[in-house]
Amino acid sequence: MNSTSDESEILHIVSSFEYSTKLELLLLKLEENGIPKKHIVAIPLDKKREQKKGLFDTIHHSDGVSVVDLGFILGMILMLLGVIYGYILPIGPIFLAFIGLLLGFGIGTFTKYLYLKRKKTNITESKTEVILTIKCNQANVESIQDILWNHNALGIGVKFPDN
Amino acid sequence: MKQKLSTLNEQVHLPQRRWIFSSNSYAGNVLHRTNPWIVVWWSMAFPGFGHLIINHYFWGFLLIAFEYLVNNLGHVNEAIYYSMIGEITKSKSILHVNWTFLYVLVYAFSMWDCYRRSIENNKVYELANKEKGYISTFQFSPLEINILEKKEPILACIWSSFGPGLGEFYLHKLPYFLVSLSWWLVVIFCSNIYEGVFHSMVGEISVTKDIVPPQWILFIPSIYCFSMYYSYTLAIENNKLFEKEKAMFLVQRYQEGDLNELYK
Incomplete structure (x- = not known):
């Protein structure tokens, strides 16, 4: 399927994930289903603001072990x-x-x-770690959503083209 | 200036100088930030444990062997026990001066040494982390397979509380597991710990006091707590590494499409 065949049928699916090996399986499956690699953009999120503390500050919260x-x-x-x-x-x-x-x-x-x-340290981290955007054809939205849900998507959003 | 530096680097083609993860099919070693004082604390609790936290497995194993042997030869634990319950004279008479001297020297040295190494490791970690080099996720040999995968820190901790070393089994640290299992077997048989637990649980506390020697049972608190703390820490560092690797992979492989182009 060529997703650029008809401009009006093109839409975007945005979904969020945790880091996992299943995410790699998902990306492989999407490519097998005919989504070109260029139409998939994955954006890994930083979970915390990078710490600008001195190296030898007594406690490194970023290690997660300090609790x-x-x-x-x-x-x-x-x-x-x-x-x-x-x-x-x-x-x-x-x-x-x-x-x-x-x-x-x-x-x-x-x-x-x-x-x-x-000390107002962020102890809890957000669950969302990766945002995935996929450009695809209206015809296979359902099947792609199915694949996403089956691979532990945290959330999925679809932007339909304006009519 | 920044531009200049980067072009310079491209010209020279520096090889990767430092990395934060080293692995083979039997174990992995993750370089991570540590708090030097926590490291010193574990070295105080049991010489060698501090070195394990800061990636020095071999020194750690040597110091652990030293602790078991020389502590027992010098009756250090027993002396601690008698001092704490107020029988100072008994404590003095039970200590072997030769071995205790050696014990104290190495004990102090190992604290200083792991403090120093912890600080060096932290500096190197900062540099290695910035290099963003290749992280191996898969090691396969005829005898074993080692896959970088997310692990559950609480689970590792719980397994370690059932038996020191089991958490590390779960985290795929074969050498550490073998060493800690062998010593744990020695501790079980010399301290009668399980028999002691059994007699306590059926209410025969005086029997427990008779069959469990203080010299050996005084090792157990540090072994237990360290094992739980250590496997928890290792699991978290393992997960952080896993996430770092995944993020790097995604950026390299799945950011070819230009968002401006895609959302036009």
């Missing part, structure tokens, strides 16, 4: 104390260690979360 690091540090310390004092307390080393771990992890993660929130 839990304090949790595991406190978890480990309290677990260790739990083991040691469990020997001389009636509750025993195993249970006290487990309680220590949960308590430490809870306190640490909660504290870190509040801290990040106060």
Whole structure:
């Protein structure tokens, strides 16, 4: 099918995706279905504003790990104390260690979360990661939409030509 | 000035100088930013763990072996235990001076060393990340296949909490898994940890106290927490790399069409 045959029948489909290997399968399938590569434009989105912080700032939020690091540090310390004092307390080393771990992890993660929130760091990231625009013929809109939905599109929009 | 620099680069055709991902079919190593103090903390918890976070697997394995051997020879954990419950004299009598001296020296060295390496890695990461070089997504050998794929950080963390090393199995780190599994087996049999858990759960806490030696069980908090933290971190770095690779691929392959032309 030649999508440039009739100007009035041409339309654009815009859809959004997460990064995934399925997205590559989708692009391959679209090409197999006769959409020329030039009519597909994929725009990867930055999920956060690029950080312009000093390299050795104590916390690199961009690493994503920093929400839990304090949790595991406190978890480990309290677990260790739990083991040691469990020997001389009636509750025993195993249970006290487990309680220590949960308590430490809870306190640490909660504290870190509040801290990040106060610093107004964007902890949650947007789900949309790629915008895909496809130029195609009115005749195969349905089938393309089907393919898009089957490959985990987050959303699909169609711009029909003005009549 | 910018223009000039870029034309200069084109003329010289510099090869790719640094990259953020190295892999073969058995494992991958992702260069990423780290907070030097967090790295030092894990090195304090267990010498060698700090080095694992900053991509130095071999040094990490050596230091881990050192920690297990020399800590046990010097009875360091036992001494910590007796000091903490207030029996200082017992603690003094149980320490072996030779081994404890060696232990302290290497312990301090490994903290300093991984702090230094962490900072060097961060600098190199900034440069390597800007180069936007080729990221290999697929490694295939007669024995294994390693595919760069999204992983679930929480899942990796949960598996590691069931058994240290399982999260790394999920993340396809074969050497790390083998090393951590072997040491974990040693720890299980020397510390009687599972038997201790069993007796605690059926209410025989005094039995647990008798059969679980403090020298060995004091290793377990750091092993457990590090393993969970580490697999969580690795999964996140793996995902960030995956997204970076996909974005680069999409820009290179699917931006041939001109939007002005398409939307005319």
